[in-house]
Amino acid sequence: MDYIAILLPIAFALTMISVFMGLCSYSVLAERKVSSWIQGRVGPNRTRLPLIGHIPILGNLLTGLGIFQPAADGLKFLFKEEITPGHVNKFYYYLAPVVALAPALTTMVVLPFGRYVDPSGVVQPLVLANIEIGMLFILGISSLGVYGIVLAGWSSNSKYPFLGAIRSSAQMISYELAMGLAILPVFMWSAAPGSEHGMSLFGVIESQKTLWLVIWQPLSALIFLVAVFAETNRLPFDMAESETDLVGGFHTEYGCFKFGLFFVAEYAHVIMGSALFVCLFLGGWNFLPGLADPWSDNTFGAVLSVLWFMAKVFFMIFFFIWVRWTLPRFRYDQVMSLGWKILLPLAIGNLVFNTLLIAAYDHFAQ
Amino acid sequence: MIDILFYVFAASVLISAFVMVISPNAVNCAMAMIVSFVGTAALFVLLEAYFLAILQVLVYAGAVMVLFLFIIMLLDVDKSEKSYLKDKMTLGASIIGFGLIVVLVCSAFLGGNHLPEPSLLPVMENPTGEGVGIPFTTSTKSFGYSLFTKYMLPFQVAGFLLLAAMIGVIVVSKKNEPEQG
Structure with missing residues (x-):
């Protein structure tokens, strides 16, 4: 037992x-x-x-x-023949791909991907660990992913990877702020006084039964989406590996399976970003806005909820790819000014506005 | 199980902290510091203080990232790889620190006077919508509520100090030269 x-x-x-x-x-x-x-x-x-x-x-x-x-x-x-350049710092050179992939795989521990109804009739999430602070966990662990890129750039001991790593870390630090501030209003609305869920993703999904947050909080959703693109180093923001000016960016000196790990890590981050956006703003496994939960209470219903969640995630992955092949790349200073001069003030304004709205709602509703 | 995990994480925290102090390479130091912080976070998890654990990772590991960039960009790593044990300040600080550890270990094993233990009182004022006072637990809500009621003044003062420090850094680091490019 x-x-x-x-x-x-x-x-x-x-x-x-x-x-x-x-x-x-x-x-x-x-x-x-x-x-x-x-x-x-x-x-x-x-x-x-x-x-x-x-x-x-x-x-x-x-x-x-x-x-x-x-x-x-x-x-x-x-x-492929495994080539290690002679001028690299061996330990960090081998460590970097692992550090890049591990956080993406760790964050999925707290990702709820479906729901089932337990024998006593309570709706429970299908998740590896339903901890109260799921969202903070994801933010904290995924912020460790940048070490992979920085270590790769530094240990390669070569100019182009180094530039890519410095750019990417500056970009990730800048956009993390806007990302955190953008999701604060979401949790302020979903974790109303008396709710049990705190900062868990399950609570956010359960609060979107009637209205998806992308309709209710479009500004938060937009800021979060842009920040996710920046954090995953996807194309309008792929400063770390922009091949026209940096050859291959931080993984210029990497080949064969070590490069493969970086490659997989990028897609792992894309999938996690998509799943997170679905959880926070697209209602998770809820069917449609206004039609929350047509799934039955048995195992079949649980499977259907997982499939519906996956369908939304696939749509978001498609969206990521679509944007990559549609938009041109930003220049580095444009990325920085977008992050600090537009997204961050917008996120702060959004936060203050929602705080006032909640205060007014509490004042007049009682 | 938890005991074994505790020893593993405690050992990794101590070893990496030691490596951080003695390693001559600045990047090694920063990496050892990250391992030490993450190990501390794991110890918090074993105490079921998940919120503290995540803050440990989020705040401190993020702060080390900035430190890392400073090392890489501003310090010349190749030239700093020399023995600095001859530095008198380092030597003095190590002796004082070691003496403090000796005092700590002695007082821990020999007993004797120690500071009165503060009892963790529940925060008594009721938030709107809650029936009873929130007891002091490791939950996020408990932290947030005590920060905004009982510990409001220290919280604001700390925020104000950080703001002052930030403005100070900007003033000191910004040179009065025309911008280039």
Whole structure:
């Protein structure tokens, strides 16, 4: 009995990591397919696995969709000749990719991805650890991810990675502020006096049964979305690796599997950012604004809620890719002035406005 | 289980703190400091003070990041890699610190006079919407409520000090030269 209590969480965690890593590799495929679609190309369509790829119709279809491409990509990263440049600081050079990936995998511990109804009729979240301060946990742990980029840039002992690392850390420190301030009004509204949830993501999702927060708090949602783009180093903000002026940015000196880890880490951050946006502003697993919970109370309902949550996350991942292949990159000083001169004052103003609104609401409603 | 975890994290905190003090390389120092802070956060988790643990990571690890950048950008790391044990200030500070540790260990094991332990009183005023006073727990709400009622003055004073420090840094670091580029 005691062993089950220890082994069961480990089994859940391993399942979640494998699903998450699968999602990462397939969002790489999605990136390539969507970009080719936007640019009028075909994208990866020739990788064929020996047995499944030769099933008459299905095999051709799957090959055309590029379903087997992630396996080929992964094997390529794994079997390439591993080159370590002679001028790097070995310890930090090897540590950096791990430090970049680990926070993204850690934050998913507190991410609620579905709901079930326990035997006593109470709605519970499907989550590895439902702690009261889930949102703070995600902010705190994901802020450690920047060390991966800085260590990579510094330990490479070379100019371009160094510039990329410095830019990226300045950018991440700047946008973290706006991000934290943007979600404060969300929690001020969702954790009303007397609520039990505090800063947990489950509480925010439960509070969006009637109205999604993206409708109710559009400014917060916009600031948060821009900040997430900046924190994940995605294209309008990819100062860390802007290949036109920095060759490859912080991972210029990296190759084969170490580069693969950075690559996976970027997509892990994208997926976490998407899932977070869905939790905070798009109502989590709630069906539509006004039509909260049509799922039944049994296991099937729980599965449906997970699937609906995943559908929203996939839409957000698509949105990330869409923006990447649509918008041009900012210049570095534009990124800084956008963060400090526009987003931060807007976020503070939004916070003050919502505080006044809540005070007025409390005053007149009672 | 918790005992084993405590020893693991306590050892990692102490070892990394020691490495931070003796390592001649500034980047190694900063990394050891991060490990030490994260280990302290893990100790807070073992005490079920999750809020403190996350603040430890969020505030201190974030602050080390800035320190890190200072090391990388402002200090010349290659030239600072020399023995600084001859520095008299360092030597004096180490002796005083070691003496304090000896006093601490002696008083801990020998007993004797120690400071009166403050009792954790519940915050008594009722917030609107709550029926009873919030007891002093490790929950976020308890921290927030006591910060804005019982400890309002220290909270404001600390905020004001930080503001003064920030303005001071800006005044000192901003040179009266025309901006370049």
